[in-house]
Amino acid sequence: MTPTLALNYYLYTSTAPPNLSRKRAAEPRANQGAYPPRFPKWVRKAAKPPMKSTTLIEQHSSSLKQALHDHVQSGSMEDALWVFEKMNQSDAYNWNIVIRGFTDNGLFREAIEFYQRMEFEGVGADNYTFPFVIKACGGSLSLAEVRRVHGKLFKVGLVSDVYICNSLCAVYAKLGCIEDAEKVFEEMPVKDLVSWNSMIGGYVAVGDGWSAVVSFQEMLVVGIMPDRFSMIGVLNACAIEGLLQTGKEIHCQVMKCVVESDVMVQTSLIDMYHKCGRLDYAERLFDKISQKNVVVWNAMIHGYALNASPVESFSCLKTMQETDKLRPDAITMINLLPSCTQVGALMEGKSIHGYAIRHGFLPHIVLETALIELYGACSRVKFAERIFGQLAQKNLISWNTMISAYVHNGRNWEALELFQDLVSKPLDPDPITISSILPAYSEVASLGQRKQIHGYISKLEHHSNTFILNSTVYMYAKCGHLGTSQEIFDRMIYRDVSSWNTIIMAYAIHGFGRRSTRLFSEMVEKGIQPNESTFVSLLTACSISGMVDEGWKYYASMKLEYGIDPGIEHYGCMIDLLGRTGNLDQAKTFIDEMPLLPTARIWGSLLTASRNNRNIELAEVAAENILSLEHDNTGCYVLLSNMYAEAGRWEDVKRIKFRMKQKGLEKTIGCSYLETKCKPYRFINHDKSHVESDTIYEVLDVILRKIGEDKYVHSITKFRPLDLMRKKQNSAEHHSVRLAISYGLISTKLRDPVLVRRNTRICEDCHNAAKKVSEMTKREIIVGDSKVFHHFRDGNCSCGDYW
């Protein structure tokens, strides 16, 4: 019989099994795997224990009690039960010790079942029994059991016991039922320090930092002196709400009382300063701690990651190991991984993964989720999938992380499938799930499917959540329905800074920069404080709409008026602006002088600028830098190859193709999508699969004749004959975007715009043709490519011919 089975055998039969093991019933939790284990029904339903003679036991009752204590304290629950069966079982004291033993050893289910056996045998539970039982109910996350025990308290007249009420407050809050905790607290005739601490901790547990701070202040008003637990609780509350000033005041109080040198309080202070964005305060405090433990080092590593200082995060790890001779634990790994994710440090992330395996930290759901995020961010979807597939337990965060990994890597169909899978599970999607999946809907789903998800969201508990509405606004903008975005935005009762950032960005990607800047002014007038993302939206608007002077003005005001330091995204927008005006040298100098390490996104901006200004040398520099950061950036290879082709450098085209083949990379097949009457249609170049293909081609031929593009004309004319032949093969005449526009013109209402979406950038020839078609047909044509939406009207494009 295995130790766990033996333990249950004792629990229900009180008869010794033949091969009694002296081992512990179960090892303490090393990780968050499936624990405690489930037991077979036949063990649970074993017979009621027979009555035994207690004469001998009574003679040795004192030594038996000592033995019971010893076994419980050492976690040997099997032995404790063996002793218990020899004791006086009408004495609640003995039952309490066993229940406490189970609870302290994480065997919550067993604790509850043992209490039920106590009830069954008619032994009256007392004021000591219930705190242990309530704690066990909390441990097993059993709200129904807590309520049952709570009801019992009324019957036995213990509903006012301060210890029991404190336990109830803590457990209700832990299970997310803060109103129940508040009710118990309010009805307590006597409240002590622990009661207040339980409520402060309870508010923190449900993420309500403000109420926790108010509770703390009320506690001081009624004359109760805070202890270390109060300080830790209220500092957590300040961290949640970003209340730096209150946090500093608490720090002053800490300095005045005995808890000043308490390392736990100091860790909470450090964490609070990090979460309030004050690395400097956190560092100063950290340096003063003479005896640093792993937890305080972990808090520091986490703080650096939180404040976008990944290098410092890794330096911390080094010093912790070399100077303090401390061994990193699973939490160290969890705190380090976001730093790897931030800078795309795949090798370092893999080392951490290896370390975690070697040191037995896995399975660990938080650590594994952090690994999924890392691999997702580093485009290693297969690794992420493998970890996700092997998770012993999946929680909502792990599902959300895997969905985000798919979306981040453009694997939108897989993301949708996974989301559907999640919906069929008992887990309820939360605002993070919805905001993660909506970009996939905006990329690949049909309008019908998007309306379906919108309907699904409106039935969710969080349907009016600002976070979800912001994502919905962006989803409609990203799939070309800017009007719907504006309608949802207008109907929002509460708009936060992200709502404004979203709508500014929505107009930005559609090339309506003026509208974006007007919205920014409106936002400021309404007293909304812009943040870093506001300026990303605003600078994107200026960049896409070619508003160069305004761009520089906002870039300057960001720091001067709002005290916001430019981040990598802002620098990217400025390089786009410089590229637009043809200042390639300035753009390169800008990159060289940037205080941040250039990322692939930065080099990507330079590459776009080089392409649009036909500077192959600089494009090569940019591309090499991108490929040194992202070896499998297919788009980068393709763009460079197209530039060589346009310049007639066919040897270089061959060289790029060879490199791509060597790396197993394939060019993304360019597709154009059109939706009419909620039916999606997909076109590839020279596509003839559509049932109305003949009509589409006939209409296209007529249009091309009318706009003077019926003969092969290319933007670059200096080709050798052989090159011209190669070019002819790639003629834009029947490119997918033209086929989609042609079908759009004949299948939609006359006054409606034709909306086409592409998975890759629209080529220059089709861009020119679309301008002419809009002029000739007097129809608005909208083409959303992989970067921006082009609104073609009266022969002009909203992008100002730069994209």
Place this chain on the structure above:
DNA sequence: TTAGGGTTAG
């Protein structure tokens, strides 16, 4: 013999 505790995923 009872209650509350620092760092951990988007």
